[in-house]
Amino acid sequence: MAGVSHIVVDWGTSSFRLWALDRAGAVLAERRSPQGLAASGAEGFETVLESHLAALALPESVPVMMCGMVGSRAGWVEAAYVATPAGLDGLTEKAAHVPSARRLIRILPGIAQRGAAGADVMRGEETQLLPLIRDGFKGLACLPGTHSKWVRVEGGEVSGFATFMTGELFHLLRSASILVPAVEGAAMVDPASDAFAQGVKDGLAAPEMLGNQLFRLRAAWLLEGEGPQAALARLSGLLLGTELAGAARFGGRGPVALIASGPAAALYQVALALAGVADITTHDAEECVRAGLHAAAVTAFRLERTCA
Amino acid sequence: MAGVSHIVVDWGTSSFRLWALDRAGAVLAERRSPQGLAASGAEGFETVLESHLAALALPESVPVMMCGMVGSRAGWVEAAYVATPAGLDGLTEKAAHVPSARRLIRILPGIAQRGAAGADVMRGEETQLLPLIRDGFKGLACLPGTHSKWVRVEGGEVSGFATFMTGELFHLLRSASILVPAVEGAAMVDPASDAFAQGVKDGLAAPEMLGNQLFRLRAAWLLEGEGPQAALARLSGLLLGTELAGAARFGGRGPVALIASGPAAALYQVALALAGVADITTHDAEECVRAGLHAAAVTAFRLERTCA
Known part of the structure; x- marks a missing residue:
């Protein structure tokens, strides 16, 4: 060559x-x-x-x-x-x-x-x-x-x-925790879904309640019959929202260069916008x-x- | 009879x-x-x-x-x-x-x-x-x-x-996460240890940084050779401190009746004291x-x- x-x-x-x-x-x-x-x-x-x-x-x-x-x-x-x-x-x-x-x-x-x-x-x-x-x-x-x-x-x-161990926590919780029956059978998380947005907002608003918000996913499944697609999207949103609350402490809300590929890019774009980060550039x-x-x-x- | x-x-x-x-x-x-x-x-x-x-x-x-x-x-x-x-x-x-x-x-x-x-x-x-x-x-x-x-x-x-899913998160993280090599071989968490107290303080001070604090346990093992006993105690402390930060939001710092048995009682007594809860009664x-x-x-x- x-x-x-x-x-x-x-x-x-x-x-x-x-x-x-x-x-x-x-x-x-x-x-x-x-x-x-x-x-x-x-x-x-x-x-x-x-x-x-x-x-x-x-x-x-x-x-x-x-x-x-x-x-x-x-x-x-x-x-x-x-x-x-x-x-x-x-x-x-x-x-x-x-x-x-x-x-x-x-x-x-x-x-x-x-x-x-x-x-x-x-x-x-x-x-x-x-x-x-x-x-x-x-x-x-x-x-x-x-x-x-x-x-x-x-x-x-x-x-x-x-x-932040966000991705690993998501994997552990969806595959090996008491949340398994609540999220079983869900396909990929839809970044445009209300459930994802709600999770992000909840995580941003009260990151100290993460351990409680996680358990509520199980309670919503038990009491309200919440479906796996919404539950998985909320789980993903909660973890991302909590991460963004931490990142805000780490570096404020200035310009953010998002370096991502695949589904993560769209999820983080939505979550960053919900966190009030206006200046985002995305890179593959x-x-x-x-x-x-x-x-x-x-x-x-x-x-x-x-x-x- | x-x-x-x-x-x-x-x-x-x-x-x-x-x-x-x-x-x-x-x-x-x-x-x-x-x-x-x-x-x-x-x-x-x-x-x-x-x-x-x-x-x-x-x-x-x-x-x-x-x-x-x-x-x-x-x-x-x-x-x-x-x-x-x-x-x-x-x-x-x-x-x-x-x-x-x-x-x-x-x-x-x-x-x-x-x-x-x-x-x-x-x-x-x-x-x-x-x-x-x-x-x-x-x-x-x-x-x-x-x-x-x-x-x-x-x-x-x-x-x-x-x-709060605190105990389940502790179990998942110590047994199935990237933290396993950092905590492997540790015995029970010592409630009187500095490492446990440090974890509680870190969790209370910045619960939104939990995902980051968890990863730092791995980094401390990689970079500083932190031993498994201290790492496990910090892990336990971080999760309890984060829970207590959430509980403070849930119900303030008034009288707390701690209903516990075994090792959890001593761990929560120490953590509650670090969180500034003065009025604690413990029940078996x-x-x-x-x-x-x-x-x-x-x-x-x-x-x-x-x-x-």
């Missing part, structure tokens, strides 16, 4: 996504698979990576920039967390060098926060933030997920952040991680080639 | 407790077993009950008053919820009649709250409250558990209540349920015998 300048890979717990990019960051080819950490660890990380590169008939000289859980302790090579504040240069400089006889392979580190602001970590999201940082964004970035991140970006750096999470990896690759490999 | 006036039974999801009482409510004999709803449903509720009565050599004329999940839809006979406000007389009048050729058997109903106050239900706890109601208590009762109850008692009635949950069942039995069976 001609014109490929570098390879970028987002390698997470449950998925592997690879793109072959030209010098300007345009996508020439891509590979996707469910070969996340658990699957790849057994097969061997290098074997998995090289099989995808071979399928694209890429020469050995092409360098690879990666991010995500592949750089965790349980990954290929640990890329130790960089401390806040952290920007593009700091992350790129601290990229872990993966031993390979075939090519340059680097893994971007995550970011750790310590001290009075509270211990917190991210790994993978820092790369999604790089395009915002490059473009001079100043404000809060919101990255929904199993562990949603709220990140303060200013002066070309991540200055602080807070992770996959485009962001690819652009972030590209920026890191350009910075790192140009530097390394110049020095060599 | 001589002198037995009536039998009282607390029959829950996972346990069966029976006491033979004299006219004044003194315990003449007791039976305990893990024959909760699941186990008993298969064997047959009447078979289980009669086997315990036979073991005590009790005549068939002795009547039985029961409470708990045995009166739920999945129980022996459903004792439909009584609406708030509800007191001793209302609960006793609505006790479900269990068909039995051998003896009078009644099951006390639970209490349901509907309308603007929010849908909520209790079943079993209402019986624990009867001694407080009898003694003219006015204030909030707190009944810790898998689903903790905060109950407003006034004028000889339960006027309203709120259930088992003594309360037995005394409540006795009061209901005296009311119900005297009435029925008089009418017969």
Whole structure:
């Protein structure tokens, strides 16, 4: 394949996504698979990576920039967390060098926060933030997920952040709690539904009542026969509303860059509007991680080639 | 066995407790077993009950008053919820009649709250409250558990209540979440530990940050090597502190009757003190349920015998 300048890979717990990019960051080819950490660890990380590169008939000289859980302790090579504040240069400089006889392979580190602001970590999201940082964004970035991140970006750096277990709580409650019979059989949450909006409002208005609001979902099922679709939407809304109440404390109601993909984007857009956040820009999470990896690759490999 | 006036039974999801009482409510004999709803449903509720009565050599004329999940839809006979406000007389009048050729058997109903106050239900706890109601208590009762109850008692009635899923969240988070490695191997939570107190304070100060505070437990394990004992105590404290922040909204900081047994009593005493609740009286949950069942039995069976 001609014109490929570098390879970028987002390698997470449950998925592997690879793109072959030209010098300007345009996508020439891509590979996707469910070969996340658990699957790849057994097969061997290098074997998995090289099989995808071979399928694209890429020469050995092409360098690879990666991010995500592949750089965790349980990954290929640990890329130790960089401390806040952290920007593009700091992350790129601290990229872990993966031993390979075939090519340059680097893994971007995550970011750790310590001290009075509270211990917190991210790994993978820092790369999604790089395009915002490059473009001079100043404000809060919101990255929904199993562990949603709220990140303060200013002066070309991540200055602080807070992770909320919202997605994981949603999963636990819908699948393993006393709420199961109330939500069983529900399809995806409709962001336009009244039930979702009501949940968001209740969560925003009284986040300290979350434990009670959750139980009321069961009581509404028992006493009023509330259906699973409405119950699941209220559950989702309650958890998002509570998260937004916390995020307001963390960073006010200024401009928010929402970095999301799939159903989360629409849910958070509705919830943020209900929280009174007027200035929202939405960015596709996959485009962001690819652009972030590209920026890191350009910075790192140009530097390394110049020095060599 | 001589002198037995009536039998009282607390029959829950996972346990069966029976006491033979004299006219004044003194315990003449007791039976305990893990024959909760699941186990008993298969064997047959009447078979289980009669086997315990036979073991005590009790005549068939002795009547039985029961409470708990045995009166739920999945129980022996459903004792439909009584609406708030509800007191001793209302609960006793609505006790479900269990068909039995051998003896009078009644099951006390639970209490349901509907309308603007929010849908909520209790079943079993209402019986624990009867001694407080009898003694003219006015204030909030707190009944810790898998689903903790905060109950407003006034004028000889339960006027309203709120259930918090605190215990269930604790169980889910410690056993099935990303926090498992941080708390694995911890023994019971020490109510006197700094970590527990810190969790309570954090939960009280910023209940809207619960989802974030939970993730920080993982971050503290990753970054600072916090041990499982401290992490579990902080987790417990966070959830209790958040519940108390909600309970303050529900009912202020007036007199609180804590109805608890086992480790929960000490944990809630510490947490309530940290929340600034000065007027706390502690009651043993088992003594309360037995005394409540006795009061209901005296009311119900005297009435029925008089009418017969």
